[in-house]
Amino acid sequence: MPAHESRDHVASLDLLLTFLEIYRAGSLSAAAQRLGLSQPAVTGQLARLEEQLGEQLFIRTSRGVTPTPGAAALASRVGRPLDEIRDVVSTANAQPTLYGTVRVGGAAEVMSLRVLPALAPLTGRGLCVHATLGLAEDLLSLLDSGQLDLVVSAVRPTHEALRAVPLIDEEFVLVAQPSVAHTVDPERLSTSPAEALAHLPLVTYSAELPIIRRYWRTEFGHRPPNPVAVIVPDLRAVLAAVTAGAGVSVLPRYIAAPALASGDLVQLHHSDVAPLNTLYLATRRQAPDNPALPLLHNHLRQAARDWGSL
Structure with a gap:
């Protein structure tokens, strides 16, 4: 043949x-x-x-x-x-049984929607994954102190005892419910987008507006002047509030994609260059003697190649 x-x-x-x-x-x-x-x-x-x-x-x-x-x-x-x-x-092709536990940290959203499903084949071989959900800086501190083995971090670690490799890029999109989007003047949006959007309330992950502030500064050159309607520390809850019409927000595309595809949300602003943020795989330089850790590390990097971008 x-x-x-x-x-x-x-x-x-x-x-x-x-x-x-x-x-x-x-x-x-x-x-x-x-x-x-x-x-x-x-x-x-x-x-x-x-x-x-x-x-x-x-x-x-x-x-x-x-x-x-x-x-x-x-x-x-x-x-x-x-x-x-x-x-x-x-x-x-039966693969050898895995033993032990790997303690993995990451944001609730990416852990739930990408990381933990990707690790299912390894847990099927016997590996125990102990997941801790939280903010990047808190998780990196736990990694530095030896309480975690690996962290999927939206922040590149600066701790001397830690090392990190890029895992995947998140793409951010500014989204709203269609009825909310209809209140924006399309002509003004094309010429003065920040002013056209200024009346829309924000749904945000925290009071510091971390994702939204970065988007506004990158795309519009200044901090958003918009009022804040909802603060909730889970991007899936942010998605739910925006879909219900509580306001607008900036979300990673992989979280907003199903609602955009169904028409429950629309993308308010399109960039010439997609706003990105890199996620990192962080580990300690003095890694524990755990043979499953490098296997899990490599498995996640391979899975991320299939994800493309988030």
């Missing part, structure tokens, strides 16, 4: 395995967690399979996906053979 044909067959097998997980899980997000992939990666694989087959396999709904008759027929044909192949491969 020519090499290119062999590669095509392998790719198709991967796509069928992803299809089967979606069919059984009933949603793209659940299938992504089972496969240890990002949801965009699963969505892309499904799109490629539908393109190869020339038909739609699932209908997207608010609760997940509903298989088409073609999907049901395909699942009945490939389900058992794929399970048998997977059993053979997993037996041949």
Whole structure:
């Protein structure tokens, strides 16, 4: 068999395995967690399979996906053979059991939506992950004192005892509910965006307006003059308040993306260069003698390549 044909067959097998997980899980997000992939990666694989087959396999709904008759027929044909192949491969490639605990810290949002789902394959091999949620500076102090082993930090550590490598970039977007966005003069927004937005109340992570202040200074050159409507220390709660119409906010795109896609939110301002913030993987220079720590470190860096950007 020519090499290119062999590669095509392998790719198709991967796509069928992803299809089967979606069919059984009933949603793209659940299938992504089972496969240890990002949801965009699963969505892309499904799109490629539908393109190869020339038909739609699932209908997207608010609760997940509903298989088409073609999907049901395909699942009945490939389900058992794929399970048998997977059993053979997993037996041949069985990875060694992991032991011990790795203490990981990070912001609640990125830990919940990205980091902990990505670590599921390692916990399936026996590793215990002890997660601590909090603010970057507090978590870096715990890392410095030896109470944590690794921190996913939105702040590059300055502690001499710590080292950090870039993990992934967050992209920030200014968002509002459509009815709130309609109160903004579009012509004024294009010429004097800060003035056009000044009447809108802010929904913020803390009273210091950390994300919003940085966005305003980067994009508009000064601190926001807007009144503050809601302060809540969880970006998912910020999202909920903005979606309910409490005000506007700046959020990482990966948090706002589902609401933007559904039309529950709109992006108020578009930058020529996307505002970014780098997340880092921070560890101690004198790392503990824990063989699972470098494995977890490398696993997260590989997972971040699949995420692309946040």
